[in-house]
């Protein structure tokens with residue numbers, strides 16, 4: 161790489177980083193030693209949670225003590241169980257409906273949390289309902305009328321039910337969790353959360369989890385938590401040590417061909433490809449499919465049912481490659497992803513960390529490959545500075561002649577993909593309606609992005625950088 165730009169000449173002193181699964185981070189212990197009751201220990205065992213992760217070891221005893229907790233933990237650290245286990249244990253001691261409410265920023269994450277609560281609470285008969293937008297209000301109202309113990313919800317839809325569903329209230333609530341609080345606030349859920357806080361008892365236990373501590377999160381913490389105990393895992397920006405991070409350098413014009421080459425080389429592995437735009441997510445998924453790969457798109461222009469369907473197909477192994485925008489990057493727990501490919505280099509280092517956090521979860525090994533073009537060197541440097549690591553050149557993609565052997569077939573598939581998109585209208589060019597949908601979808605993707613002003617040591621405003629614009633096709 162140095163011959164192609166010499167960007168490694170910049171030297172940055174990196175702080176030591178920590179690994180949430182590393183025994184040096186905490187004294188290894190068992191769930192039983194943390195004070196967890198046998199039925200929940202049994203559920204952990206069934207899920208192959210052999211010992212608590214660092215965030216669990218730190219947060220669970222505090223929460224069992226009835227304290228408010230603010231947890232700063234990176235994706236994949238086991239934070240869902242860190243808040244779910246103490247809630248389920250408290251529910252066991254004091255079983256009552258509408259006992260706990262968990263707020264999450266996205267629908268997919270809500271389903272994922274609910275799944276984990278159901279699995280951990282199976283042995284104690286805990287009932288859980290998921291209340292998210294994009295699904296039928298009436299079906300949800302029926303689920304609420306059955307008085308579940310735990311509700312996992314996105315804030316907007318929950319508020320909708322509080323206002324419009326007869327007989328439903330959270331006045332008996334004992335536990336409130338705000339998961340991915342930074343995200344909740346980025347998505348402008350702040351005013352709805354403020355309203356919710358007015359309609360739930362002040363006497364409650366509150367837990368707030370966030371990957372990063374922004375000023376907005378600190379404000380929410382002050383407004384909603386009482387003398388919280390702060391538990392923190394890892395540094396603000398970090399990636400786990402079991403993740404091997406690579407880059408491939410290529411001319412901008414041949415990105416698709418390099419992607420197909422990588423997909424070929426990595427056939428048989430489960431792969432997530434991240435793109436910046438909805439259009440590219442759809443286009444690449446179609447193109448890969450036309451080339452014989454089992455690929456599926458996941459982005460904001462698909463209906464909620466289609467998104468869940470795509471996720472489930474990928475999770476169950478029915479598809480090897482998922483091509484998605486950052487909508488999917490947050491919090492989704494997709495087990496056993498072998499490889500993350502950044503088709504577009506993220507313009508924000510935090511997005512990079514969230515994207516590559518899809519692999520190497522729960523102590524497993526994983527790899528990420530970032531496609532770097534002539535326009536991306538500066539962004540790569542920023543990311544490397546932020547994560548405190550240098551990416552290595554990916555072995556196997558450096559032989560340009562080999563890669564370019566694919567270019568004709570890729571060119572044919574590119575053209576066929578564009579034709580198919582014009583016919584279906586999804587993610588593609590079309591009339592005004594389609595354009596509007598596309599705009600709405602890319603807006604959703606935009607909203608799904610962290611726009612902290614301090615980015616990898618440099619000041620960035622909320623406006624898109626010129627560099628980002630240049631590359632968006």
Ligand code: AMP
Nearest residue numbers: 209210211212213236237238239240522
């Ligand atoms: P989370 O950070 O909650 O999204 O969790 C990331 C992944 O870690 C999920 O697949 C969990 O099932 C898994 N996990 C959570 N706790 C443990 C544990 N104690 N041991 C092993 N895996 C765990």
